[in-house]
Amino acid sequence: MADTVSSASVPVMLGARGYPTALEWIARRAEAFVIPLAALIVGMALFSLFIALVGKSPVQLYETMWRGGFGSWFSIQNSLSRAAPLLLAALCVALPARLGLVVIGGEGAIVLGGVAAAAMGVAASGAPAFFVILAMGVAGLAAGGIWIGAVGALRHYRAVNETISSLLMAYIAIALMNHLVEGPLRDPASLNKPSTEPLAEAYRIGNIPGMDVHWGLVVGIIACILSWLLIEKTRWGFAARIAGGNVRAAQVQGLAVGPLIVGFTALAGGFAGLAGMLEVAAVQGSANASLASGYGYTGILVAFLARHNPLAIIPVAFLLGGIDASGGLIQRRMDLPDATVLVLQGMLFVVILFSETFYGRFKAFNPDLWQRDDLLKGPDLLKGPDLLKRIA
Template sequence: MSAGVEITAPARSARAWLVPLAGRAEGVLLPLAALVTGFAAFALFLVLLGKNPWTFYTLVYQAGFGTGFSWTNTLARAAPLLLAALCVAIPARLGLVVIGGEGAIVLGGVMAGGLGAVLGGWPALIAMPLMALGAALIGGLWIGAVGALRQWRGVNETIASLLMAYIAIALMNHLVEGPLRDAASLNKPSTAPLAEALRVGDMPGFSVHWGLAVAFLACIGAWVLIERTTLGFSARIAGGNVRAAQVQGLPVTKLVVGFTALGGACAGLAGYFEVSAVHGSANASLAAGYGYTGILIAFLARHNPLAIIPVALLLAGIEASSGLVQRRMELPDATMTVLQGFIFVAILASETFTGRLDLTRWLSRGERA
């Protein structure tokens, strides 16, 4: 009798070990399948235009990831994308679809540019953190307001955040062309150029600015917060089923406002680095669409902050190759937007397969019968 028990025990534990893996496999396989589908559909689109898809994808690889130079270009674009994706992914863990990160980026940039003009003579050690903090604060307030509107006034967060992004861009245009305009910026209205001491430089050994390291740390920090702290666990309960969270007495409103604000702070930081490391002043270039690409990244990464890192690098590489592809293949500049659109439709469509690819149930089929 006891022999039988000893034989079955290892088999059971192997299965028990496989079950959690199987539960997560879907989270990797579905977005991957969506990505491939998006690429394939776009290839078809290229064929219809009379272009060679193989040439296209080869060029994207070369210009995005082929050489050290292309990696530098890709990594530089990755920094704002990582932070913009966090602005979607962090609220998403509470079940919110926030798509207005662009607004927080833009306002963060204006805040950094404006503060930079005021704090020009201050020591960098004080002025730079102040600028970063200001950018994060305005971003947090902006997206936190979206969460507050939802909790207290029942306003849909997706629409509110999108509309607030338009308001933010209009506000930036007003400030940059009016009160904050540097009289010397003639062609392109901008805030006063930052003092050299207040610029964020490149990391030693790379020609990529420090914003990338901060963005990586932000992703890791967000993952730790969500997966390893009790605060993150509360947020996951509320995201998994808000009624269950309410019955458990969890402070859902505080969590929603806090997590949306945190996401907005990340996007605000992206604006800070765009101004202080890339452009040197705040101007209309801030509204470059990073906020929107961030939505795609977060959805592809299934709102897992760690998965955002590779996905953001991929999308950054695709964006970095845009110029080369346009020149070599004579494609219009909207090409990359079309590709992103194809991928986004595929990832949204793949959501309907969620739960159908249930390996856990398949593994436990023997026990249920």
């Protein structure tokens, strides 16, 4: 090939422009930590202004937040308990996002997963606990998976916008849940709060030994790690990233985009359904209207803040769990309304989304910019007349 195309050798450097590969690796990775962290700090600074504006002390606020969310073993467990359902709820957003889909209706999958698990728990009553809990998990996964998988199928095969359809289907799911727990699945004894029959004590999921946090946290962390492996290390994940990066390129490569979309959305919904199952088995003990408590929507926030990286979901969920946990203390100690925490969440969300525009902008983090200006300063450039003379 070289003999016919060009004899000039073009040096290819594995590290960016000759810099050591390790330095480049660090620079590229560091960006993903430094920018969100800086955004977090900016967001909190802006929030300080807001707090000062309503006449309260930002110092006291952050001290209270620290104490309420992170400052003691009790507070950390409090934050972790709140983070547990967010892990799975965020995966319901992050996995489709890697395929370029914005699914915001995880709430529906959570609710139906919870109802399916509760129904299974009652139906399988009497069987050994291990099998019942397993069956409940499968029921939750399946219900959520079918629900969000349908959103993916509508998207791919019928070109229905997945954002809108998932949101609308969440409303349908909640209505369906209300119908089921107030009708066919209602425990006649639940007079003023319609619920399914309570789960037998043996089928409840307890706390992690030594902690006041239920096993859902472990399930959520495992799900995040598995999702990361799926996306980064398997051929399905790689194919999904191609399709998410450019669906035309995936089609040209003959990748089965339809099954990929349906598979990933179904898995995402399955995780949300599992979150519903855990709510029933570890917290509520039965399915009722309390299942629709907004975890699906907070999950959207978590996934976006984590930039749809399943591993990053873990610390982000913990952070938001902590903010949520400290919200109570802020109300009680500083006489601020509950909405204060929503303002903080909103500010962080906006600032972090805005920080997206800074990726690739800083030379320190972007090896592609290293030495680029030198290319234009090359000494080989001749003024036109000189060159003409040389050609002649």
